[in-house]
Amino acid sequence: MQDCTIETVTDTVIAQMATTPDARLREIMDSLVRHLHAFAREVRLTPEEWLRGIAFLTAVGQTCTPHRQEFILLSDVLGLSRLVNLMHDAEGREEVATETSLLGPFFRENAPVLPLGSSIARTPSQAEIVLYGTVRDSEGRPIAGATLDVWQTDEHGLYDLQRQSPEEMDLRGRFVTDAEGRYHLRTVKPLGYSIPMDGPVGDLIRAQKRHGFRPAHIHMMVGATGYRELVTALYFADDPHIDSDTVFGVSAALLVRERHDDANAPLPGLPSVRFDIVLSRARDQAAGRVGADPARVTGAGRVGADPQTITAMR
Ligand code: BEZ
Numbered sequence: 001m002q003d004c005t006i007e008t009v010t011d012t013v014i015a016q017m018a019t020t021p022d023a024r025l026r027e028i029m030d031s032l033v034r035h036l037h038a039f040a041r042e043v044r045l046t047p048e049e050w051l052r053g054i055a056f057l058t059a060v061g062q063t064c065t066p067h068r069q070e071f072i073l074l075s076d077v078l079g080l081s082r083l084v085n086l087m088h089d090a091e092g093r094e095e096v097a098t099e100t101s102l103l104g105p106f107f108r109e110n111a112p113v114l115p116l117g118s119s120i121a122r123t124p125s126q127a128e129i130v131l132y133g134t135v136r137d138s139e140g141r142p143i144a145g146a147t148l149d150v151w152q153t154d155e156h157g158l159y160d161l162q163r164q165s166p167e168e169m170d171l172r173g174r175f176v177t178d179a180e181g182r183y184h185l186r187t188v189k190p191l192g193y194s195i196p197m198d199g200p201v202g203d204l205i206r207a208q209k210r211h212g213f214r215p216a217h218i219h220m221m222v223g224a225t226g227y228r229e230l231v232t233a234l235y236f237a238d239d240p241h242i243d244s245d246t247v248f249g250v251s252a253a254l255l256v257r258e259r260h261d262d263a264n265a266p267l268p269g270l271p272s273v274r275f276d277i278v279l280s281r282a283r284d285q286a287a288g289r290v291g292a293d294p295a296r297v298t299g300a301g302r303v304g305a306d307p308q309t310i311t312a313m314r
């Protein structure tokens with residue numbers, strides 16, 4: 001007889017789950033139940049609050065589409081994505097390598113491969129900037145043939161996925177470093193922008209009186225054979241929200257400033273931003289990526305699904 005009391009229910013649940021053959025699933029579920037019950041006891045969760053929480057999570061799920069991942073956004077605003085990122089880095093990132101940042105919900109696979117020097121902005125409505133730098137290993141050797149995926153908001157603070165026709169790609173592209181590990185491209189200076197506020201996560205942010213902004217940034221994902229994939233972003237130091245990113249992605253090492261006097265910039269006459277990258281050697285098969293193209297996550301969540309499904313999300 002499982003005669004549960006407030007004191008014994010947690011152990012009773014954990015005892016029943018002890019049949020789980022997958023040791024990692026058992027460890028994760030045991031810990032989850034223990035922490036979830038401790039949380040409910042600590043805040044003395046009422047039936048109304050419990051139901052409200054369930055309605056909130058239901059709305060989060062219902063807001064997800066192949067173009068939008070509201071659960072990743074929730075994880076981001078709770079700092080969970082950043083924590084997983086930091087723990088993942090502690091395992092595989094070399095000390096001198098470029099710091100990582102959040103992949104965010106707007107990464108898309110198969111951005112167009114563009115020649116060095118191309119613009120990723122299809123219809124820039126303001127003067128362009130040149131973004132340039134090198135990709136090197138931790139000993140300073142240039143890495144030729146590294147692939148850089150670059151994506152960002154436009155000068156109004158919108159990603160292509162947030163526009164009328166989300167299937168059309170804009171402000172993203174892939175570039176390959178030259179024989180000396182160099183890259184350069186043209187783009188517009190992105191605008192800091194509000195995370196998507198028209199869903200349940202936006203309701204939460206408003207209820208907490210948080211501003212909901214991310215400082216202006218450009219995302220990069222850099223890969224080369226034999227090196228750990230790097231997911232990072234550069235952040236414009238002059239943005240008013242640089243010290244209060246809603247999703248905790250900024251770090252001092254990733255700050256950049258636009259310059260008008262850089263004699264080394266590859267396209268004279270354009271303001272420039274330099275961002276040099278150092279990759280870690282790959283220690284194992286684990287990718288550096290924490291996150292995925294939203295289209296990959298949709299439909300991949302059944303417990304017991306082929307583990308390849310999750311691996312393929314990377
Ligand atoms: C972004 O960088 O675009 C982003 C990251 C996390 C949440 C929302 C947006």
Ligand code: FE
Pocket residue numbers: 104106152217219
């Ligand atoms: Fe972003």
